[in-house]
Amino acid sequence: MRSAGIDKTKRKFTSTVALVTSEHNGRANVMAAEWSLRVSIEPYLVAVFVGYRRGTYAMIRDSGEFGLNYCSDKQAGLSSISGNYSITEGKDKWSLGDFSTFSASKIRAPMIGGCLMNLECVVVDELQTGDHAAFIGKVVEGYVDDSKRPLIYHGGRYFSLGPRIEKDIS
Ligand SMILES: Cc1cc2nc3c(=O)[nH]c(=O)nc-3n(C[C@H](O)[C@H](O)[C@H](O)COP(=O)(O)O)c2cc1C
Incomplete structure (x- = not known):
């Protein structure tokens, strides 16, 4: 049954969770982000929305780069650490969880192991949108692991992907 209420709508978005990595002045950071998506096919562009007060905001703004590491459904713990503590x-979030990292090939930020997908991104634009900035990144390298399933975020809780539904177009 439908009920009215703007606040109630805010808990109905469904998203992936990316671990956003950044590096500046020799220091690396990781934060969780439910707000990221692909925004252009060609060129291949993605956007991540980062609050101005996050340590990550200044690090991406100053370095011009970021990593988007899409969590598998085995990485809810890493998301919680990344999203509940701040540089x-x-x-030192890295010491609080079992993070494995590998070196990116085209950016300085570390990439996170065990993910569904990792994107190396170079900032091409920043849009100021309300209380978050949208960093638009050109994807300059990417990695996938087909054995992983995505971590889903809905209503402040983590889920794994449910059963496939056939396209009914008859
Ligand atoms: C599941 C989850 C999703 C989050 N999504 C976002 C997001 O999309 N954008 C954002 O700015 N903060 C988001 N946060 C909050 C940041 O991850 C959090 O403020 C973090 O401590 C920032 O770290 P930093 O200050 O070291 O960059 C999220 C937190 C969690 C737990």
Whole structure:
């Protein structure tokens, strides 16, 4: 049954979870982001929305690069660590969880192992949208692991992908 209420709508979005990696002045960071998506086919562009107060915001703005590491459904714990602690509070998130990393080939930020997909991105634009900035990134390298399934975020909770539904176009 339908009920009215703007606030209730805010918990009905469904998203992936990306671990956004950044590096500046020799320091690397990781934060969780439910707000990221592909925004252009050719050129291949993605957007990630980052709050201005996040440590990650200044690191991406100043380095001009970021990594988007899409969580598998085995990485909810890494998402929670990345999303509940901040480099601005002096937290070393890397030591709080079982993060495995590998070197990117075209950006300085580390990439996260065990993910569904990893994208190396170079910032081509920044849009100021409300209380978050949209960093538009050109994808300059990418990796996939077909054995992984995506982590889903809905209503403040984590889920794994449900059963496939056939396209009914008859
Ligand atoms: C599941 C989840 C999703 C999140 N999505 C976003 C997001 O899309 N954009 C954002 O700015 N913050 C998001 N956050 C909050 C940041 O990850 C959080 O503020 C983090 O501590 C920032 O870290 P930093 O200050 O070290 O960059 C999310 C947190 C969680 C747990």
